[in-house]
Amino acid sequence: MTTKNQETEETEVIEQPAKPVGLGVMGWLRWGWRTLTSMRTALILLFLFALGSVPGSIYPQRSVDPGRVAQYFKNSPTEAEWLDRLWMFDVFTSPWFAAIYLLLFLSLAGCVFPRAVVHFKELRKKPPAAPRNLNRLPQSASFEGDLTVEEAAAKLRRNRFRVVTGPDWVAAEKGYLRETGNLLFHVSLLMLLFAVGAGGLFGYRGNVLVVEGDGFANTVAAYDRFMPGPQVSAESLQPFSFTLKDFQATYVASGEKRGQPLDYSATLSVQDSPSSPPRDVELKVNEPLDVNGTLTYLIGHGYAPTFKVIDGKGNTAFEGSVPCLANDQATYTSECVIKAPDAEPDQLGFLMRFLPTTVPNGDAWVSIFPGAANPTVQVFPFAGDLGMKSGEPQSVYQLNTDKLRPLGKMSAQPKPLNVGDTLELANGAGKIQFTGVKEWISIQTAYDPGRLPALIAAVAAVLGLVLSLTVRRRRVWVRITDRQVAVGGLTRTEGGGATFAEEFAEIVTMLRGAAPSEPSAPSSEPEDRPEDASAPDREPVSPSNGSSEE
Amino acid sequence: MPPAQVNEGLAMLSDQLILVTVLLYLVAMIAYALELAFGRARTATATGTTAAAAVKNRQLVSVGAAGSDSSPAEAEGESSTTSVAPAGWAIKAGSVAVVVSWLGWAANLAGILTRGFAVDRWPWGNMYEFVVALCFAAVTVFLVLLTRQPIRFLGAFVTVAAALGLGFAVLFLHVQAGPVMPALNSYWIAIHVTAAVIAGGLFLVAGVCAILYLIRNDGRMSVLPSKEQLDRIAHRAIVISFPIWTFAVIAGALWADRAWGRYWGWDPKEVWSFITWIAYAAYLHARATAGWRGKAAMIISLVAFACLLFNLVGVNIFFSGLHSYADVPK
Ligand code: HEM
Numbered sequence: 109m110t111t112k113n114q115e116t117e118e119t120e121v122i123e124q125p126a127k128p129v130g131l132g133v134m135g136w137l138r139w140g141w142r143t144l145t146s147m148r149t150a151l152i153l154l155f156l157f158a159l160g161s162v163p164g165s166i167y168p169q170r171s172v173d174p175g176r177v178a179q180y181f182k183n184s185p186t187e188a189e190w191l192d193r194l195w196m197f198d199v200f201t202s203p204w205f206a207a208i209y210l211l212l213f214l215s216l217a218g219c220v221f222p223r224a225v226v227h228f229k230e231l232r233k234k235p236p237a238a239p240r241n242l243n244r245l246p247q248s249a250s251f252e253g254d255l256t257v258e259e260a261a262a263k264l265r266r267n268r269f270r271v272v273t274g275p276d277w278v279a280a281e282k283g284y285l286r287e288t289g290n291l292l293f294h295v296s297l298l299m300l301l302f303a304v305g306a307g308g309l310f311g312y313r314g315n316v317l318v319v320e321g322d323g324f325a326n327t328v329a330a331y332d333r334f335m336p337g338p339q340v341s342a343e344s345l346q347p348f349s350f351t352l353k354d355f356q357a358t359y360v361a362s363g364e365k366r367g368q369p370l371d372y373s374a375t376l377s378v379q380d381s382p383s384s385p386p387r388d389v390e391l392k393v394n395e396p397l398d399v400n401g402t403l404t405y406l407i408g409h410g411y412a413p414t415f416k417v418i419d420g421k422g423n424t425a426f427e428g429s430v431p432c433l434a435n436d437q438a439t440y441t442s443e444c445v446i447k448a449p450d451a452e453p454d455q456l457g458f459l460m461r462f463l464p465t466t467v468p469n470g471d472a473w474v475s476i477f478p479g480a481a482n483p484t485v486q487v488f489p490f491a492g493d494l495g496m497k498s499g500e501p502q503s504v505y506q507l508n509t510d511k512l513r514p515l516g517k518m519s520a521q522p523k524p525l526n527v528g529d530t531l532e533l534a535n536g537a538g539k540i541q542f543t544g545v546k547e548w549i550s551i552q553t554a555y556d557p558g559r560l561p562a563l564i565a566a567v568a569a570v571l572g573l574v575l576s577l578t579v580r581r582r583r584v585w586v587r588i589t590d591r592q593v594a595v596g597g598l599t600r601t602e603g604g605g606a607t608f609a610e611e612f613a614e615i616v617t618m619l620r621g622a623a624p625s626e627p628s629a630p631s632s633e634p635e636d637r638p639e640d641a642s643a644p645d646r647e648p649v650s651p652s653n654g655s656s657e658e
Numbered sequence: 659m660p661p662a663q664v665n666e667g668l669a670m671l672s673d674q675l676i677l678v679t680v681l682l683y684l685v686a687m688i689a690y691a692l693e694l695a696f697g698r699a700r701t702a703t704a705t706g707t708t709a710a711a712a713v714k715n716r717q718l719v720s721v722g723a724a725g726s727d728s729s730p731a732e733a734e735g736e737s738s739t740t741s742v743a744p745a746g747w748a749i750k751a752g753s754v755a756v757v758v759s760w761l762g763w764a765a766n767l768a769g770i771l772t773r774g775f776a777v778d779r780w781p782w783g784n785m786y787e788f789v790v791a792l793c794f795a796a797v798t799v800f801l802v803l804l805t806r807q808p809i810r811f812l813g814a815f816v817t818v819a820a821a822l823g824l825g826f827a828v829l830f831l832h833v834q835a836g837p838v839m840p841a842l843n844s845y846w847i848a849i850h851v852t853a854a855v856i857a858g859g860l861f862l863v864a865g866v867c868a869i870l871y872l873i874r875n876d877g878r879m880s881v882l883p884s885k886e887q888l889d890r891i892a893h894r895a896i897v898i899s900f901p902i903w904t905f906a907v908i909a910g911a912l913w914a915d916r917a918w919g920r921y922w923g924w925d926p927k928e929v930w931s932f933i934t935w936i937a938y939a940a941y942l943h944a945r946a947t948a949g950w951r952g953k954a955a956m957i958i959s960l961v962a963f964a965c966l967l968f969n970l971v972g973v974n975i976f977f978s979g980l981h982s983y984a985d986v987p988k
Binding site for chain 1: 837901918
């Protein structure tokens with residue numbers, strides 16, 4: 109009954125595919141597929157994936173910060189052009205990145221599924237029968253005793269081994285969870301790639317700036333910037349809306365950290381759908397608003413002073429708020445622009461500097477605190493052609509002064525206006541009144557159906573990883589002839605030798621039971637397992653360790 | 659919203675405790691080094707002889723390998739040269755070193771706690787605090803390992819690394835204790851950064867072992883432990899910290915999903931966490947692969963460690979991204 113040991117050790121890591129024999133197309137295809145799906149290729153692709161993401165951290169990315177990309181083009185146009193040809197500003201959506209990603213995907217799939225089939229078969233297979241000579245195994249021992257095959261089998265079973273017996277031998281194996289974990293990890297990685305892809309296809313993101321008192325309805329047109337996935341239609345947007353009732357920012361008031369923000373909080377009145385009743389929601393950083401899976405985040409804020417502009421003919425040419433962008437986070441000194449294209453006789457434009465907490469500083473005025481304790485505005489008025497007729501889109505934060513002339517004497521530090529103050533413009537061009545201060549928030553909405561699947565996949569991947577790193581696959585055989593008991597064992601996991609040596613010794617002691625007799629057969633460590641010869645591991649996989657058996 | 663009030667007295671105490679920590683680690687380092695230089699029997703063979711003997715002694719039943727031609731004596735390491743006898747006082751220095759490093763550890767812990775209480779939040783909201791916590795984690799890893807395994811030889815190197823890290827933090831990264839940005843006011847900081855700190859501490863110990871491994875010259879007399887021991891400790895540390903690191907990255911993604919509106923957006927810190935992760939995965943694969951085990955795997959682990967350090971220091975300094983809360987002093 110003694111069969112030879114059919115150890116077909118699948119190496120954990122790398123099988124080198126054989127070179128194609130002959131020149132047949134099929135041969136090449138088969139070789140190509142095998143090469144692609146080998147673990148080595150997967151590893152190289154994984155490496156490339158990491159390497160490919162490096163430029164994405166070095167160069168500004170259009171999807172993250174288009175402003176800085178534009179800046180790059182302005183500063184070094186030729187270099188930027190070349191970089192752009194290599195998709196360096198769109199690394200994560202570039203064809204070459206996609207190529208790596210897709211090949212990795214294929215490689216993983218091609219490598220995991222055959223392995224899963226093999227493993228599934230293995231799970232149902234019995235441990236192989238005992239080899240003839242147990243002394244040849246990496247671990248072996250022998251002793252004299254009255255152990256019967258049944259007793260040995262029972263003892264091993266109690267240690268959660270899977271056991272088969274023959275007339276004079278016992279074969280036992282445990283640690284199947286290792287390969288299960290390994291497969292789980294790889295399958296989860298595939299799932300993760302899928303989830304990310306699905307999120308990209310069916311999800312969208314949008315940014316918009318909302319001033320206090322204003323509303324927002326979740327439609328494509330309402331966004332300042334809308335980034336839909338290819339499969340998103342305008343109708344599929346969750347039809348919620350809200351009004352920004354109030355925004356509060358709190359800052360450290362004194363000490364070295366003076367001016368550092370402590371808390372942002374926006375109060376919204378939200379309607380989940382046009383027919384549902386409004387509810388008040390507090391929107392904060394780290395606490396997004398969730399309407400049926402569409403999330404709204406508070407990502408920025410600033411000041412929106414309000415003005416009234418009367419033109420040279422006495423008509424109201426502008427009335428309302430203008431959002432200002434902060435130049436400096438510590439003081440919130442901000443800049444904004446008013447364009448009054450309807451003003452007559454000339455179009456009017458204003459550059460403005462908003463100072464939330466103004467103090468005089470020599471001949472100048474500066475802001476010393478980001479909160480609006482003493483808000484003022486310095487106004488730089490212009491008249492002429494705003495250049496809006498050409499049809500070219502203009503930024504609302506920039507004033508094109510090419511065809512404009514300054515009104516009155518331009519000073520770098522005009523006397524600031526307090527709330528309620530009016531500035532009479534030179535040459536009877538009109539006047540501008542600073543009527544009040546509001547704040548704005550910028551929000552991002554995001555819908556990503558892949559979020560939850562991605563999380564589940566990631567958690568499963570970690571679980572699989574831990575299993576495949578901690579569980580060792582190991583086999584133990586016992587052969588009993590007369591009163592001679594021979595025990596042999598091996599671990600099918602690279603690097604598990606040292607710990608297994610300990611466990612093996614424990615198993616042998618357990619099998620011997622109480623009857624101590626001197627061990628025979630002194631033997632040495634196999635030289636190809638250096639860690640066997642090193643200090644004892646104190647992390648024995650104890651036989652009672654439930655996690656190491658399915 | 660946390661109170662903006664900072665307890666200045668406690669904050670100052672924390673700064674002083676960290677200075678005390680540096681001093682204690684340096685004293686411990688010297689004591690470890692003395693023991694290392696004069697207190698150990700020097701060995702010239704590659705097999706950790708004493709350790710191998712220890713295995714033998716612990717085993718009740720001898721364990722065999724057929725097909726191995728090596729004589730038992732060779733495996734037992736009896737052929738190794740033990741020509742320099744250890745000096746008695748130097749062995750005492752080793753015990754002193756352990757006591758002093760526990761004291762340093764306690765001062766380090768107290769420094770972290772007082773800072774936390776001074777600002778009434780988790781004390782790892784900026785780069786200074788993060789590096790202090792990282793050094794603490796590394797020393798903790800070492801001291802805990804020390805209670806279970808004979809690895810005192812690592813002491814000099816771990817304490818010097820921790821002292822250097824702390825010194826760097828105190829000199830170049832220190833910022834006054836204070837509240838953090840609103841984005842960091844979240845329980846996620848406890849989860850995400852704590853995991854990153856623990857993983858970082860383990861990686862640091864592994865990194866120390868890897869450097870020693872590459873310095874260690876086989877065949878010559880050396881006070882350094884054997885390559886096998888170093889390899890094993892490094893591997894053990896990385897096997898434990900790799901899943902923790904993975905968890906830290908996933909927790910980061912979960913936090914990003916709450917704070918930034920996406921769970922993954924290739925922010926520089928995200929890119930480099932990912933690269934670090936791949937590099938350590940490569941190490942684990944390499945070590946499990948016949949031709950790569952040993953020096954090559956160790957070099958990969960050092961590359962991975964370099965990625966980790968770059969992520970911690972370089973990314974905060976060179977790149978601007980959403981992670982720029984790090985509050986690096988200008
Ligand atoms: C996918 C998302 C994220 C990833 C992959 C990630 C990754 C990391 C990593 C690897 C570290 C370790 C320390 C280092 O090497 O510098 C770290 C630290 C840190 N992370 Fe994240 N993180 C993510 C999201 C977030 C979010 C959303 C926040 C806060 C809003 C955050 C705040 C921090 C802080 C405060 C530290 C402490 C270290 C420092 O200040 O540099 N992380 N992150």
